Amino acid sequence: MDxxxxxxxxTFLTQKGLRRTAQRAAIxxxxxxxxxxxxxxxxxxxxxxxxxxVSRATVYRTLALLTETGLLKELDLGKDFKFYxxxxxxxxxxxxxxxxDCDKIVEFESKDIEQLESEISHKLGFTIGSQKIEIxxxxxxLKKKGVCSNQTGCEKKKT
Amino acid sequence: MDxxxxxxxxTFLTQKGLRRTAQRAAIxxxxxxxxxxxxxxxxxxxxxxxxxxVSRATVYRTLALLTETGLLKELDLGKDFKFYxxxxxxxxxxxxxxxxDCDKIVEFESKDIEQLESEISHKLGFTIGSQKIEIxxxxxxLKKKGVCSNQTGCEKKKT
DNA sequence: TTAAGTGCAAACCGTTTGCACATAC
DNA sequence: GTATGTGCAAACGGTTTGCACTTAA
Numbered sequence: 178m179d180x181x182x183x184x185x186x187x188t189f190l191t192q193k194g195l196r197r198t199a200q201r202a203a204i205x206x207x208x209x210x211x212x213x214x215x216x217x218x219x220x221x222x223x224x225x226x227x228x229x230x231v232s233r234a235t236v237y238r239t240l241a242l243l244t245e246t247g248l249l250k251e252l253d254l255g256k257d258f259k260f261y262x263x264x265x266x267x268x269x270x271x272x273x274x275x276x277x278d279c280d281k282i283v284e285f286e287s288k289d290i291e292q293l294e295s296e297i298s299h300k301l302g303f304t305i306g307s308q309k310i311e312i313x314x315x316x317x318x319l320k321k322k323g324v325c326s327n328q329t330g331c332e333k334k335k336t
Numbered sequence: 337m338d339x340x341x342x343x344x345x346x347t348f349l350t351q352k353g354l355r356r357t358a359q360r361a362a363i364x365x366x367x368x369x370x371x372x373x374x375x376x377x378x379x380x381x382x383x384x385x386x387x388x389x390v391s392r393a394t395v396y397r398t399l400a401l402l403t404e405t406g407l408l409k410e411l412d413l414g415k416d417f418k419f420y421x422x423x424x425x426x427x428x429x430x431x432x433x434x435x436x437d438c439d440k441i442v443e444f445e446s447k448d449i450e451q452l453e454s455e456i457s458h459k460l461g462f463t464i465g466s467q468k469i470e471i472x473x474x475x476x477x478l479k480k481k482g483v484c485s486n487q488t489g490c491e492k493k494k495t
Numbered sequence: 496t497t498a499a500g501t502g503c504a505a506a507c508c509g510t511t512t513g514c515a516c517a518t519a520c
Numbered sequence: 521g522t523a524t525g526t527g528c529a530a531a532c533g534g535t536t537t538g539c540a541c542t543t544a545a
Contacts, residue, residue, distance in 0.1 A: 195524085195525090196520070196523095196524060197519075197520095198518080198524090198526080200526070200527095217509080218509085230526090231526095231527095232526070232527045232528075233510090233528095234511080234512085234526075234528075235526060237509095237510065238511090238525085241511095253412050255412050257508080257509070257534095257535090258508085258510090259509085259510090274457055274462055276462070283460050285456050285460060287452060287456060293446060293448055293452070294449065294469070294471055297433075297444055297471075298433055298471055298473055301433060301444065303433055303442070303471070303473040303474060303475055304474045305471060305473040306471075306472040306473040306474065307471070307472045307473075308469070308472075309470040309471070310453070310467070310468070310469050310470075311467075311468045311469075312453055312456075312462070312464060312466070312467050312468070313465040314457055314465040314466075315462065315465065316461060354499085354500090355499060355544050356544075356545095357499095357500065357544075359501070359502095360500085375534095377534085389501085390501095390502095391501070391502045391503075392535090393501075393503075393537085394500080394502075396534095396536070397500085400536095416534070417533085417534055417535090418534085
């Protein structure tokens with residue numbers, strides 16, 4: 178976790194008047210110690226690696242705090258559970274391209290597309306709020322290696 | 337429901353070897369008798385207006401058949417339930433702009449955006465599959481009239 | 496006649512919440 | 521000391537499913 182992120186998290190705790198608990202520390206380190214997208218369940222696992230006492234309830238409660246402050250972005254990728262994106266506050270305008278084979282997620286930005294969307298919205302009588310683009314396709318790994326690099330990205334289990 | 341749609345539904349039933357039941361008829365008429373997006377629950381209500389014997393289970397089972405055949409498009413609009421789009425098979429490349437105030441959904445297409453997305457995907461090493469764009473904003477109704485036209489679009493209740 | 500379809504109620508599963516206990520301040 | 525935070529288990533809500541009954545073909 179870089180220094181800037183650490184500082185942002187400190188500010189977050191202070192401004193909201195939140196207590197520094199061991200569980201919150203473990204969850205924050207887990208969430209922002211990666212640039213990968215994760216689910217509530219994988220975050221629980223990662224946080225428990227740091228502090229086994231972390232409960233599922235606290236993970237969900239902390240996720241709610243982080244998303245409403247904008248430190249995490251909630252993603253709806255068509256699965257029946259949510260993903261969380263720890264890169265959003267640094268790159269608020271990025272979009273996602275997702276591999277259908279291995280669920281690998283790559284981020285991109287495009288001023289051109291944003292401009293076009295803005296024009297279309299205006300023509301349709303809308304004041305634009307947010308834009309979300311999700312491209313699905315196939316990454317090169319399957320073709321090249323016969324298997325994607327990330328086949329294990331989505332399995333989940335309870336404890 | 338126009339003649340072309342009717343024909344498509346006939347083909348759908350025949351090709352899948354599905355029986356023509358009163359309940360299916362009611363659900364199909366409800367689903368394709370509108371160009372609006374709907375939820376499973378609103379479809380249940382609409383189908384029951386035609387045949388009160390329709391059950392929630394049959395609605396869900398029929399929705400599964402229609403989406404896997406491509407006659408309906410399942411939409412994930414960030415709510416905790418799914419929307420279904422009956423216009424998709426006629427306009428497979430359209431996207432959505434949604435009013436944050438009233439949940440009004442307007443559809444649009446853009447070859448330019450598709451082209452840009454295609455280029456970006458290629459650069460990132462992806463073979464493009466599908467593209468999904470969701471713009472959120474505010475429609476003009478609230479500003480003009482002080483209220484959106486569609487405030488009742490999303491409430492749901494069980495029976 | 497009989498396999499496909501249906502309604503009902505229970506199960507499912509990710510997420511939320513009430514409550515009693517623990518703890519940061 | 522006390523309000524905030526926590527773990528646990530139960531509740532929640534949209535969706536799915538097992539089962540016995542119905543019905544189209």
